[in-house]
Amino acid sequence: MTNKKHPRGSGSIFRQPGSRFWWICYYANGKRVRESTNSEKVTDAQNLLKKRAGEYASGNLVSPQAQRVTVAELYKAVITDYRNNDKTVPWVERVWKLHLEAFFGHMRAANVGTDQIAAYIAERKEKNAANATINRELALLRRAFTLGYKAKPRKVAALLDLSEHMLKEDNVRTGFVVEGQYRAVCAKVTEPWLRTMLAHGYT
Secondary structure, eight states: OOEEOOSTTSOEEEEOTTOSSEEEEEEETTEEEEEEOSOSOHHHHHHHHHHHHHHHHHTOOOOTTGGGOBHHHHHHHHHHHHHHTTOOHHHHHHHIIIIIHHHHTTSBGGGOOHHHHHHHHHHHHHTTOOHHHHHHHHHHHHHHHHHHHHSSSOSSSSOOOOTTTOOOOTTOOOOOOOHHHHHHHHHTOOOHHHHHHHHHHHO
16 A cells, blocks of 8 residues: 655555545544545545544544444433433433334434434424424433533534424423422332332323
């Protein structure tokens, strides 16, 4: 392979045998990363290598491997986050299994954009889901992307912006018990069957 040498530590540019494109090689988090530029121009390779170096320096680098991460993989972190913080895991699992998984589970996180979000909303509305319900589902999806964005190394390149997609909640229900109140009640209940009823009702 033909190499274009750069200052030590800045990576390199090369051609793979059998490929007409230039490739770049750099180190991220102690691991060597090779990435095709999908371009025959060496200047494009130089620019991409500089871009990756800048992303790594700022903590915004998302490796080619991470760009293949699916929404299902991101959602595992949501389950773990809820479990670690003693939140209502069954509700999160149910929302994922009943609604989000079938639509988003197979998608690469990098491919989720405005068109996919709009299509999901349209599908849920066809099934007569309330606006508030759809908003809660999208909020969980956003949480998955937020955790992926905060992960080290990052699993997604950007946060999921839902500002243009959240629906007006004309059907907002009232009288909900907040988590602090729920925990206070649970602390007074010792019977397993009653705790189960409380958990189910709160969910």
